Each structure stands twice: as structure tokens, then as C-alpha cells.
Amino acid sequence: MAQTGWDDGQALIPPDMYTDWTAVALLLLTAAPLAIVVGTAGFFIWKQKRSSQR
Numbered sequence: 001m002a003q004t005g006w007d008d009g010q011a012l013i014p015p016d017m018y019t020d021w022t023a024v025a026l027l028l029l030t031a032a033p034l035a036i037v038v039g040t041a042g043f044f045i046w047k048q049k050r051s052s053q054r
Helices: 021-052
Strands: none
Touching: none
């Protein structure tokens, strides 16, 4: 049986795996504005509901 170098249970992450920082940056660049839009919309909806209850 061929040994891959990380099947001995010593390493949790295989050494040939890496973090693609471009993917992380793109995720943050899309998730942050989306969170801002959702937060702003939620704030205005909450404000409108609160003012209509008075």
C-alpha cells in the first residue's frame, strides 16, 4: 500500500492542502456588503414597524 504521508493520523490537515486567500478575500468582499444591506433593510423595517405601533 502506498503511503501518502498523512494517513498515519499525525496531521489533521494534509500537507498538500492550502488556503486559497483569493477565495477568502472574495468571500469577505461579497459577504460584508450583503450583511450591510440586510442589516440596513432590517433596521428600516424595524423602525417602520415601531413607528406604526404608536
